[in-house]
Amino acid sequence: MTLFHLTAVELAALKLSLWVSGWAVAASLPAGILAAWVLARLRFPGKNLLDGMLHLPLVLPPVVIGYLLLVMLGRNGIIGGALDRYLGVVLAFNWKGAALAAAVMAFPLLVRAVRLSLEGVDQGLEDAARTLGAGPLRVFFTVTLPLMVPGIITGVILAFARSLGEFGATITFVSNIRGQTQTLPLALYTLTQVPDGEAGAMRLCILSVLIAMAALVCSEILARRFAARMEG
Amino acid sequence: MLEIRLDHTQGNFRLNVAFQGAASGVTALFGPSGAGKTSIVNMVAGLQKPDAGRIAVNGLRLFDSARKIHLPPEKRRIGYVFQEGRLLPHLSVRANLTYGMRLTPKDRRFVEFDPVVDLLGIGHLLHRRPSRLSGGEKQRVAIGRALLTSPAMLLMDEPLASLDPARKAEVLPFIVRLAREFAIPVLYVSHALDEILNLAARMVMIREGRVLADGDLEALLSRSDLQPHLGRAESESVISTVVKEPEDAFGLTHLRFGDRILKVLSIDAEKGEPVRVRISSRHVAIALEPPSRTSFLNIFPGEIREMVDLGGPVLDVRVEIGCSLWARITRKSLLELNLKTGQPVFALIKSVAVSSGPSDACR
Numbered sequence: 001m002t003l004f005h006l007t008a009v010e011l012a013a014l015k016l017s018l019w020v021s022g023w024a025v026a027a028s029l030p031a032g033i034l035a036a037w038v039l040a041r042l043r044f045p046g047k048n049l050l051d052g053m054l055h056l057p058l059v060l061p062p063v064v065i066g067y068l069l070l071v072m073l074g075r076n077g078i079i080g081g082a083l084d085r086y087l088g089v090v091l092a093f094n095w096k097g098a099a100l101a102a103a104v105m106a107f108p109l110l111v112r113a114v115r116l117s118l119e120g121v122d123q124g125l126e127d128a129a130r131t132l133g134a135g136p137l138r139v140f141f142t143v144t145l146p147l148m149v150p151g152i153i154t155g156v157i158l159a160f161a162r163s164l165g166e167f168g169a170t171i172t173f174v175s176n177i178r179g180q181t182q183t184l185p186l187a188l189y190t191l192t193q194v195p196d197g198e199a200g201a202m203r204l205c206i207l208s209v210l211i212a213m214a215a216l217v218c219s220e221i222l223a224r225r226f227a228a229r230m231e232g
Numbered sequence: 233m234l235e236i237r238l239d240h241t242q243g244n245f246r247l248n249v250a251f252q253g254a255a256s257g258v259t260a261l262f263g264p265s266g267a268g269k270t271s272i273v274n275m276v277a278g279l280q281k282p283d284a285g286r287i288a289v290n291g292l293r294l295f296d297s298a299r300k301i302h303l304p305p306e307k308r309r310i311g312y313v314f315q316e317g318r319l320l321p322h323l324s325v326r327a328n329l330t331y332g333m334r335l336t337p338k339d340r341r342f343v344e345f346d347p348v349v350d351l352l353g354i355g356h357l358l359h360r361r362p363s364r365l366s367g368g369e370k371q372r373v374a375i376g377r378a379l380l381t382s383p384a385m386l387l388m389d390e391p392l393a394s395l396d397p398a399r400k401a402e403v404l405p406f407i408v409r410l411a412r413e414f415a416i417p418v419l420y421v422s423h424a425l426d427e428i429l430n431l432a433a434r435m436v437m438i439r440e441g442r443v444l445a446d447g448d449l450e451a452l453l454s455r456s457d458l459q460p461h462l463g464r465a466e467s468e469s470v471i472s473t474v475v476k477e478p479e480d481a482f483g484l485t486h487l488r489f490g491d492r493i494l495k496v497l498s499i500d501a502e503k504g505e506p507v508r509v510r511i512s513s514r515h516v517a518i519a520l521e522p523p524s525r526t527s528f529l530n531i532f533p534g535e536i537r538e539m540v541d542l543g544g545p546v547l548d549v550r551v552e553i554g555c556s557l558w559a560r561i562t563r564k565s566l567l568e569l570n571l572k573t574g575q576p577v578f579a580l581i582k583s584v585a586v587s588s589g590p591s592d593a594c595r
Contacts, residue, residue, distance in 0.1 A: 122318075124314065124316070124318050125320060125321075127277075127279050127305070127318075128312070128314060128318040128320070129320065129331070130278075130279070130304070130305035130306050131277050131278075131279070131305050131308075131310060131311070131312040131332075131378070132306075132331050132332030132335065132377065132378075132381055133306045133309075133332050133335035134306055134331075134332075134335055135306050136304075138335075142331075143320060146322045147321070147322060229322065229361075230322060230361060230363060231361060231363055231364070
């Protein structure tokens, strides 16, 4: 047993974690950008309520979120039952559910970062693009979105890191099934519960640190590239 | 042809204006800051919606509250040059220039890329990002970008306001040439008279949300009742001339107005080019007989048409010399010469006191 050799279980947990987090971020990014846009640009009654709801996962215990997801999206849940019956989509106790739990928990962080960058975009530039003949949708994709890139990078990295670390909501919603829903933190927790698990736990711990650092380095490189492009 | 009738209330400020812009050439929208000039151009561009009114360009209705017409900005075909340029920072200069051009259907384009780049002298900047441009370069690119959409009209909202005098002098000639070479009417917002002097044919004076006066630029500038609103410390005359001789043996430029010749210090202009010059009333003297042996190079016979008492020891006298010329004289001179309205006199102008265009007018 060495510190540098992963067992099959640990390798499966690592792959699953990257897969689940990747999907969680990819699937929630468009919704996150939309939510950020709605909160930053529109004025409507109930906006504060929506803002609060989006921030709930940040303040509620993750277990509560997991339980709510289970109640609503489980096979017998209101939404989960319908999904199963009409679309044949089952979220409970598989990787899709894990990705959803991670996405929900990471969503506020994503929206906050994206919204901040959107609020920094000079609306005068959008007006200028309109006078040049671009409709609102084109302005969004050719002016607003490109200028939001730094915030989107930050949001994606934050959300990815949060997803990788997701524990409470995941274990409550989709349980801890090896190869199905046992992500890195869950595997680590499991290893700490069994005799002779310390080495494995340590390996997963180091792995988590490495992934987190790699993500940070990636975001830094991307942000620098963007800044260089704007300077060029 | 631009037709504007607007009524808009924002907070305590009411904008209520109606005027027409020229079908070609430059119409200046002139007035102090806060008069509502920018609101007007924003409404023409469609970036701001007036409470009521009508905006039409070349017969095309852009806004009509009675008929519930409010075209979005992208459908108006109006080029807008903003005070701060507003170039898209993530795009190269070339991509900025072609952004609007590519959205203009080919059969509607009448402004081509190469001539505009040549005219504005921005060929060497095409691969740069806006952040690497000087203020003057940015404004030239912004002008080119608006021009390349082949617009039905151009709006310019103080495009020189953020530039220092040297950069102003760099950009202004391009606007003059643009107005002459492309047959696009321009609505040019400014609070600086010297900017529009050699640019605009018509002027609409805006003050506190209303049209104060509207018409031929020169005619407005010579009206005594408007002098306090022209934003200058002393009354000035503006004379439209044509360059007859760019530089004589003494380094003077000869400018023709009517059948008279005005000799001034050398102006950078070509023969036949129209030039408007400003003459401060303080630099004009009046004599009852043509003086001999004098340093005044410009002596014009004329007739006193109007006297404006400024209170105190001085007053302004308007002398008709084929155009209006203001002279500031002392009350002592008035009494000693016994000047009256309708009296024939000679107006004397020092050559060194005549200036053209911007730069030194801001003193």
